[in-house]
Amino acid sequence: MAAPVLETENLVKIYGRGETRFDALKGINLEIGKGESVAVVGKSGSGKSTLMHLLALLDGPTHGVVALEGRPTGDLSAKELNELRNSAFGFVFQQFFLTPNQSVLENVTLPLKIAGVPAAERKRRGLEVLEQLEMADKADNKATDLSGGQKQRVVIARALINDPSVIFADEPTGNLDSATSNVVEDILFGLNRDKGITLVVVTHDEDLARRCSRQVYLVDGQIVPSLEKAPGDAAPREEDRHPWAQQPSDATGPVRVAGPATGEVITLSQADAAAIARAAQEPARPGRHAAPAPSTPDQPGATA
């Protein structure tokens, strides 16, 4: 793996206390190399967004370390964290909506405004990045006067404006139709390939996850073995790749599987094992990524 841009050590996140205590992450050790594209996959409530928020320095862990470019971030002040996030990261999050009353250009250049960049320079860089995403002609539009796919391109433009080393994307295609999803994905993977921007994507979309160079599987706040083969391994046998798929279908107790990469024994609930087995074995939906992307991708009615 390339030098890690992000590393975590025994990352634990506990929400609440006493009777309402919930252990959302239970000791995550993860390295994300520069230029990787990593999909964080798992069922609802498994801790994907929590992990993404900790990696993106939007929230702090209860225990453990997140290091950016080899530098632990735990001791940084709120101001330092803000600056670091603003300069190193881009966000394609559905909850980071565009500001409706502002123009596309104002939305895209917001991170530069926060960083204190003068107006003329903001405009120059904003138009440049909108040009890259074929949205320069919409610079003066209100953010509301756009289709779903166009809004998502504006969000990506905003994520790019500070030349980030990592883009975090939380369900970046969640509300888009299939053709528009393809366009948005192509943009994100193009940035990864051509500019070496590291991508960390939380998604339920198996096709999008498969397009990433690595998948990180979360079950109940823990990483379970990914489906990629370990470095230097011979091609794994099917039963080694998906040991959970070998369980008898009428089994009711917890499923114990040996990780193909580490040999570590992990206990999964039947439901989690079945969900992972399904995700691992389902073929790609027909039609996705097969057809060339349309040149005018945005569909009326889609929302970002």
Ligand SMILES: Nc1ncnc2c1ncn2[C@@H]1O[C@H](COP(=O)(O)OP(=O)(O)OP(=O)(O)O)[C@@H](O)[C@H]1O
């Ligand atoms: N602020 C919070 N306070 C208490 N519990 C929380 C909080 N945020 C998340 N949780 C709990 O932590 C667990 C993990 O949440 P998280 O949002 O990371 O899951 P997720 O895998 O991203 O789910 P989804 O796919 O549904 O978005 C869930 O059980 C959730 O209810």
